[in-house]
Amino acid sequence: MAFREYKTDVAIIGAGAAGIAGGIEALDAGARCIAFEKREEAGGAAAISGGGCCIVGSPVQKAEGIEDTPDLAFADWMAWGGPSVDEVWARYYLEHTLHDLYHWAEQYGVKWVDMKPQEGNSVMRWTRAEGNGLGLMRHLIKAYEDKGGEIIPHVKVDKLTMQDGKAVGFVGTDIQNGNPISVMGDVIILTSGGFNSNIDMVLEVRPELKGFKVMEGSGFGSNGDGHKMAEQVGGYLTHMDHVWFYCYSTPDYRDQTGRRGLVCRHIPGYIWVNQQGKRFHNEALSGGNSMSPAVLAQDPPYCWAIVDTPMKATLEIADPYYRDGDKVVREKVEELLANSPYIKKSDTLEELAQEIDVPAETLIGEISSYNKAISDGLDKEPTFGKPLGMSKQFDTGPYYAIQFFPTARKNFGGIKTDKKCRVLNKHFEPIAGLFAAGEACGMAGGHINGRAGLEGTMLGPSLFSGRVAGGWAAESIGHGNGFIGTPNR
Ligand SMILES: Cc1cc2nc3c(=O)[nH]c(=O)nc-3n(C[C@H](O)[C@H](O)[C@H](O)COP(=O)(O)OP(=O)(O)OC[C@H]3O[C@@H](n4cnc5c(N)ncnc54)[C@H](O)[C@@H]3O)c2cc1C
Known part of the structure; x- marks a missing residue:
């Protein structure tokens, strides 16, 4: 040797x-x-x-x-x-x-x-x-x-x-x-x-x-x-316990080890719900000192990002596989949405709630309140104060639920x-x-x-x-x- x-x-x-x-x-x-x-x-x-x-x-x-x-x-x-x-x-x-x-x-x-x-x-x-x-x-x-x-x-x-x-x-x-x-x-x-x-x-x-x-x-x-x-x-x-987590990422289903996360960006209109189907945070604040403690406090510590069809058009995945230089490769984003076991898709919100096993009444109630804040012309939705300038009503299926887990990013x-x-x-x-x-x-x-x-x-x-x-x-x-x-x- x-x-x-x-x-x-x-x-x-x-x-x-x-x-x-x-x-x-x-x-x-x-x-x-x-x-x-x-x-x-x-x-x-x-x-x-x-x-x-x-x-x-x-x-x-x-x-x-x-x-x-x-x-x-x-x-x-x-x-x-x-x-x-x-x-x-x-x-x-x-x-x-x-x-x-x-x-x-x-x-x-x-x-x-x-x-x-x-x-x-x-x-x-x-x-x-x-x-x-x-x-x-x-x-x-x-x-x-x-x-x-x-x-x-x-x-x-x-x-x-x-x-x-x-x-x-x-x-x-x-x-x-x-x-x-x-x-x-x-x-x-x-x-x-x-x-x-x-x-x-x-x-x-x-x-x-x-x-x-x-x-x-x-x-x-x-x-x-x-x-x-x-x-x-x-x-x-x-x-050593000061680990900086981000929570807007979903597992990379292509990763053999199943350990790596994919960061999902640029869906300003979406909402996040916990496994009880409830919103829990202002979705405009996604940082390691805002969203992460909020997600980690949920039981269990993950959430679902709820997205409708027009909203997903701006979704970007921060990973070289999903990009060609500065450009997002949309077919690959669609491939992820279609194939990841951590992403569910349904024509109606009732079916989506069933798919992700959250109470349908609660999920639909959250979305109705959010939609109402927009139709009332409010600047911010009243529960968590999320600014609505970049949001639209959830109104066009199919609807998606993307499962977000804590991702350890920086020490x-x-x-x-x-x-x-x-x-x-x-x-x-x-x-x-x-x-x-x-x-x-x-x-x-x-x-x-x-x-x-x-x-x-x-x-x-x-x-x-x-x-x-x-x-x-x-x-x-x-x-x-x-x-x-x-x-x-
Ligand atoms: C996706 C992503 C985005 C980020 N964006 C930002 C940002 O915009 N702004 C910001 O402030 N921070 C950002 N960070 C954090 C930042 O990149 C890191 O904190 C920084 O690079 C740390 O520098 P470093 O030299 O200590 O470690 P690294 O840059 O990781 O370099 C360490 C090197 O040591 C090598 N190494 C490890 N073990 C061994 C070994 N046993 N033998 C030989 N070589 C070894 C590694 O392979 C690696 O090349 C980001 C991190 C990630 C993952």
């Missing part, structure tokens, strides 16, 4: 947002860098992401006449994320988004193109990179490689190698042929992403959901490998680090030779978002903390002066 060995200054585990940003920083400081990636391609969850970052005081905001400051963003962040926000990291990130994220990425060709409103923000600041996450990561990966950084794909890192309490490398497996790999690094940066594509690990930290259907919704490599490796060498895991807890991204043990002392960043660390430091994120507060802090880790990791072995950056004050 062939055994491959590598030796480098900075050895990186995982070539996603944080790993690549960290590599760029370490290369800039003059260190040699190799990133080991278990998938075929670098990019991680970042490359399938919406590419939106929470950025404060940006030219895109200014062009829209929006005045924003780190103080205002910090106030929103704290109000949204609650008492478990890591205030130091939140403040650190927000003061550095303009120069050390927005302009930093621009120098590598990233174009920040537009913004989207997101729940919890008093002004728009979720700022999208051209080409979404894929566009952003392509530019950054190119910059990393142009600077001399190497990426070795198909290598799953399994275990850190320690000598006298110091991380000195790791061992792994070439997943194409099973051959072992050994890596010696003067310093290690762990950037292996979150654990939301490992449902067993999600249920371990959220045991109250055991026995219910909960889906995997992160990048394909986000399996929590890094959490286990860090824990084995004494790293402290914190706020807001993880490996605890200090402000230099040094991995801390349970005594809050750094483990020599080991740095970590990104979603493996709940995006930065361990729990930068607290319980809820303003959005754009995952990719943004992952890139930023990656840079911080890269700078200080390189400094720890004699390259450069560490990460300083330029605050926006």
Whole structure:
């Protein structure tokens, strides 16, 4: 069996947002860098992401006449994320988004193109990179490689190698042929992403959901490998139960494992009912801090999206199979509606209620009240205050019921680090030779978002903390002066 060995200054585990940003920083400081990636391609969850970052005081905001400051963003962040926000990291990130994220990425060709409103923000600041996450990561990966950084794909890192309490490398497996790999690094940066594509690990930290259907919704490599490796060498895991769920997704019936969810977007007129046939929430609020707690509080914790025929015409499925670049492939959406066992269709609402086993009287009562609010010309329906501007009456069959289950999307807890991204043990002392960043660390430091994120507060802090880790990791072995950056004050 062939055994491959590598030796480098900075050895990186995982070539996603944080790993690549960290590599760029370490290369800039003059260190040699190799990133080991278990998938075929670098990019991680970042490359399938919406590419939106929470950025404060940006030219895109200014062009829209929006005045924003780190103080205002910090106030929103704290109000949204609650008492478990890591205030130091939140403040650190927000003061550095303009120069050390927005302009930093621009120098590598990233174009920040537009913004989207997101729940919890008093002004728009979720700022999208051209080409979404894929566009952003392509530019950054190119910059990393142009600077001399190497990426070795198909290598799953399994275990850190320690000598006298110091991380000195790791061992792994070439997943194409099973051959072992050994890596010696003067310093290690762990950037292996979150654990939301490992449902067993999600249920371990959220045991109250055991026995219910909960889906995997992160990048394909986000399996929590890094959490286990860090824990084995004494790293402290914190706020692991802070899992950010989205609930507007239905199981991917084509997925052999039955574990992945498909996000369903752009049906503004629909309503959601629980298994008792009752509406329970304002359907205009679908975020992880609004819809998700509402769905998780239902018995059982899922809901049915009720849609009529004209409404389904705008349905989009956020998955490459259902899209051709920016265009939605309608035949494939129809294929899903026709074939998924989690989607029911009937000519009448009575039959639909039977199909999904909810009391017909209750379902029809909910729809009649909703229709009446529209025919009365109300701006909002009175029960939950959903704005009706984008809604129409339910009046044209066939009707559809799409079953939505909680989907674990982002991890807001993880490996605890200090402000230099040094991995801390349970005594809050750094483990020599080991740095970590990104979603493996709940995006930065361990729990930068607290319980809820303003959005754009995952990719943004992952890139930023990656840079911080890269700078200080390189400094720890004699390259450069560490990460300083330029605050926006
Ligand atoms: C569909 C989707 C949309 C999203 N949209 C947004 C958005 O618009 N805005 C936002 O802020 N956030 C968004 N996010 C979240 C954001 O993409 C992630 O939080 C971010 O990418 C985390 O960066 P990371 O570098 O820590 O992890 P990743 O980008 O996931 O990179 C980790 C890498 O490590 C590799 N790896 C894991 N284990 C090993 C191992 N044992 N050996 C070798 N390699 C390993 C993985 O394969 C992966 O490539 C989205 C997430 C998803 C899934």
